[in-house]
Amino acid sequence: MFPRGKADGVAPRQRSWLRPGEHAIVTGGSSGIGLATAAALADRGAVVSLLARGSERLESAAAWLRRRGAVAVHTAVADVTDRAQVTRAVEGLVRAAGPCAVLVTSAGQSRPGRFLGLPDEAFTGLVEVDYLGTLWPIRAVVPQMVARGRGTVVTISSVAGLIGVPGYSAYGAAKFAVRGLSEVLRGELAPHRVRVACVFPPDVDTPQLAAERRWRPVETDAVSGTIAPLRPEVVAARILAGVDRGRPVICVDRIGGLLARFGGVLAPLLRRYVDHRVGGALLGAASGVRGSRRGAGRWRGGAGGSGRPARSHRARRGERGAAGGPRRRTRRESV
Template sequence: MAGQRRVHASRRPRVEVWRDAHVVVTGGSSGIGRAFVRQVGARGARVSVLALPDADLESTRAELEAGHTAYQVVPVDVTDDAAVAAAVAHATRLLGPCEVLLTSAGIAHPGYFERLDGEVFRRTMEVDYFGTLHAIRAVVPAMLERRRGSVVGISSTAGLIGVFGYTAYSPPKFAVRGLLEVLRVELRPAGIHVGCVCPPDTDTPQLAYENRFKPAETFAISGAIKPHAPDEVAASIVEGMERGRFLITPDWQTQVVAHTAGLLRGPWFGYFDWRVRAARRVMPQGRPTQGTRPAR
C-alpha cells in the first residue's frame, strides 16, 4: 500500500497493493467476511481472521491452511473491547501492521417491535456497532502514525432507511454509517481511506437465520429481490477499496436508496406502506406469525 505525507484534494486514499498487505477481518469466518478473506488472500495479502471460536472459524482455518495465504486466526468476541485490542496486537506482532481493516461481524434478529426481547436490542447494538467501533479503535492509531491504511465497515441497506421488522437491526447499522461518515472526514487528511458497505440481502447463513423470524410484511418489502452471492459483495468491497470509494454497494437498487433516502423519504415511506397493506390483505386479522411469507 502506498502512502504520502500529504493527500492532494483530488486524489482519494485507496488500497493500491494487496500483495503482502496485512488485512484484518472481523467476522471473517462466514458470509461476506469469509468471501472477502478468500479474495484478498488470492491477491497475495496476509490475512488475520477475528471471529467467535466456533465450527465456522475452524473451517476457515482449515481452508487457509490448505492454501498459500499467510494467515492468522484469532478467536475473539468483538463485543469485548480489551479482547479485540489484544487480538489485533497479537495479529500485528505476527503479520505486521494492519494496513486494511474490514469489520464484517454482525447479527440480525428481525421481528415485530413489541414482540422482541430487550436482550435482542442490546446484543445487536453490542455486536454490530460496538464490535465495529472496538476493531477500528484498535487499528487507527497505528495507521495515523504511518499515515496510510484503509478502514471499511459493513452497514446495510437497512442502515440507509428504516425497514419494517428491523427495529433492533437498523439503529446499529445507522450508527455504523454515522461513525464511518465522521471518520471519513477526520482520517482523509492523514491519507487513510474510510468506506461504508451497504449490501442488500446476501445469501449467507445469517440471512437464512433471519428468514426464520421475518414478519410477512418484511418479506413483502424485500422478498422479491434475489439475494446476492457473498463473492459478488466481496468483489465490490475489493473494488471499492481500490477506487477509494466511501459508499460501497454491489447493486443499483441500494445505490438508488442511498442517493434518494434523505431527499425522497416521503415517497419511500409511501412505498413501504403500500407493500405492507398489500401483504396484510392476504393475512389473517392483526399481525401474523413471524417467518410467514405472504402469498404470491
C-alpha cells in the same frame, strides 16, 4: 449524497491501498461476507487474519483459504463486543503478521421482528455486536494506521442502514449507527491518509440470512423480497472494486446505489412503497386466515391501482395508529 469526484472528498482512484504481503484483518472472517472478502483479499496477495468467536469455524475457514492458495492466514478467537478481547487479539495478529493495512469489520448479527415483539435484549445485543463490535476493532487498529499515515477501514452496514425497513428496528438502528460512525471517521481520518468505506448490502446468501428467516415478519419479506439475495463472492468483489475507486459508500446492487445517492430525495416515495408493501403483506397474511374483503379495500385503495389507499382511508388509518391489519396480527406474532 456522495457525488463522485475528487472535489467531493472521494479519494483518487488507486489500487495501491493493498500491496501484496500487507496484512488485512477481517472480523467475522469465518463466514459469509467476511470470509468471501478475506478470500478476495488473499487473491490479491494479502496476508489475511480472520477474527471470530468460534475456533472451529475459524480453522476450517483458514484451511479453505490456504487450500485456495492464500499466502498466509492467521486466526484469532475473540468476541467483538469485548473491548479487551478485541484489543488483545488485534495486538497478537499485528505481532504475527505486521501492521494492519486493511480492516474489514464484517462480524455482525441480525434479529428481525416486530417492534412490540422484540425483547429488549435484541436492541442492546445488536448495538453491542453490530455497532460496538464495529467500533472496538476500529479503535484497536486506527492509532497505528494514523501513525503510519496509511490504512483502509471497511465497515459493513446494510441497506437496512440506509432506509427504515419494517422489522429491523433493532438491527436497522445499529446499522444506521455503523453508517454514522463511518461517515464521521472518513472525514476525520482522511487527512491522515486512512481511508474509510461503508458497505450497504441488500440480502446476501449467508448463514446469517438463513438464521434470520425464522424471525422475519411477512412485511419485512415483502419490502426486502424485492431484491434477490446476492452471493457473498459477488459482494466481496464489489467491495474491493469500490475501495479501488476510493468510494466512501459502497453499494453492491442498483437499488442500494439509488438509495445511497438519492435516498433523501426519494424518501416520500419510499415511504409510500413501504406502506404499500407492508399493507399488502399484512392483508395477504390476514386473508389467508380470514378471507377479509374489507381489509382488501382498506389496504389496496380505490380505483387507479396505485396501491395507495384513498385519502379518507389513510386518514382513518392515521387516526387509529397502526390499527386494522397490524393489530389483528398480534396474537400470531412470530416473535
